Amino acid sequence: MYAVVGATGNTGRAVVKELKGLGESPVCIVRNADKAKEVLGADTKTAVAELDDRGALQKALAGAKRVFIVTGHNPKSDVQQINVIEAAKAAGAEYIVKVSGGRDVIGPDVESINGQAHHKIEEHLKKSGLQWCILSPGLFMQNIMGQAASIKNDGKIVQPWPKDLPVALIDVRDTGAVGARVLRDPAKHAGKMYVFSGVGTTFGDFANVIGEALGKPITYVAVTLEQAEAALKARNMPDWLVTHLIAIARAGGKGAFSKENTQPIRDIVGREPITTKQFVQDYKAAFG
Numbered sequence: 001m002y003a004v005v006g007a008t009g010n011t012g013r014a015v016v017k018e019l020k021g022l023g024e025s026p027v028c029i030v031r032n033a034d035k036a037k038e039v040l041g042a043d044t045k046t047a048v049a050e051l052d053d054r055g056a057l058q059k060a061l062a063g064a065k066r067v068f069i070v071t072g073h074n075p076k077s078d079v080q081q082i083n084v085i086e087a088a089k090a091a092g093a094e095y096i097v098k099v100s101g102g103r104d105v106i107g108p109d110v111e112s113i114n115g116q117a118h119h120k121i122e123e124h125l126k127k128s129g130l131q132w133c134i135l136s137p138g139l140f141m142q143n144i145m146g147q148a149a150s151i152k153n154d155g156k157i158v159q160p161w162p163k164d165l166p167v168a169l170i171d172v173r174d175t176g177a178v179g180a181r182v183l184r185d186p187a188k189h190a191g192k193m194y195v196f197s198g199v200g201t202t203f204g205d206f207a208n209v210i211g212e213a214l215g216k217p218i219t220y221v222a223v224t225l226e227q228a229e230a231a232l233k234a235r236n237m238p239d240w241l242v243t244h245l246i247a248i249a250r251a252g253g254k255g256a257f258s259k260e261n262t263q264p265i266r267d268i269v270g271r272e273p274i275t276t277k278q279f280v281q282d283y284k285a286a287f288g
């Protein structure tokens with residue numbers, strides 16, 4: 001049996017949808033069963049557990065041999081994902097697929113607490129005695145949803161990067177497609193780390209693609225890191241999250257998300273990655 005932890009999130013939803021499309025019926029480990037039914041469908045198998053509660057996780061994961069883990073940004077994400085790994089092991093799981101972050105923003109001493117956490121979790125997983133596969137997708141196209149209101153109301157995308165900076169964005173549905181296939185054919189992917197992205201683009205081009213789909217110009221506004229930080233603080237974000245987002249912005253400006261690598265998607269899923277044009281067609285209603 002398969003279990004998906006973080007099933008109600010961007011990537012988790014995509015994994016569940018893909019698994020269902022392949023004829024599987026994964027159990028979704030969620031903290032809110034009503035939300036799960038709403039976003040994943042009423043027919044979805046769920047088990048409720050908080051990531052902070054290892055005992056509840058172990059119960060929820062009973063019978064799951066292969067576990068997919070993706071959780072959101074959180075200062076406790078190291079403890080939480082290690083809870084999942086240990087609970088899965090205690091419940092009899094054999095294989096973990098973990099979504100990690102970009103390789104340039106992960107490490108024991110990086111600025112972002114999220115990057116430090118991914119490093120700790122990866123090291124823990126490798127020594128866990130379980131089989132594993134790590135997925136390291138590029139920057140999500142879906143991050144642009146955070147600017148949907150600005151696109152809709154002001155016709156603007158605001159980012160702390162030059163408009164012609166190369167970026168290798170990925171649609172989370174591609175990560176879902178990769179993840180589901182890794183879960184279904186685990187031996188082939190055991191002990192591997194896949195670093196992958198969609199086709200390289202720029203935010204200037206992304207703005208143009210959105211503008212073409214909406215039939216109105218979308219202006220790309222590049223701001224400085226200082227301006228971006230002030231805007232995040234004005235939204236009353238916690239300090240750790242501001243630090244994380246600015247660390248990502250700083251690293252991105254130095255090319256951390258610039259390298260295209262589409263081959264794992266072709267090899268594992270057997271199709272081309274989703275383009276920004278396709279993404280915009282599918283999400284157009286949110287921008288228009």
Ligand SMILES: NC(=O)c1ccc[n+]([C@@H]2O[C@H](COP(=O)([O-])OP(=O)(O)OC[C@H]3O[C@@H](n4cnc5c(N)ncnc54)[C@H](OP(=O)(O)O)[C@@H]3O)[C@@H](O)[C@H]2O)c1
Pocket residue numbers: 005006007008009010011012030031032035049050051052070071072073074099100101102114136137138139140143
């Ligand atoms: N954004 C990017 O560009 C990017 C790029 C590469 C890698 N990543 C990595 O991808 C991950 C984020 O993926 P995502 O956007 O798919 O995540 P997401 O949409 O934020 O989803 C997080 C999931 O974790 C669940 N969750 C959070 N706290 C929980 C708790 N205490 N107990 C139980 N469940 C909990 C959420 O449940 P609820 O629905 O109930 O909240 C949700 O299902 C991060 O590790 C990030 O580093 C991100």
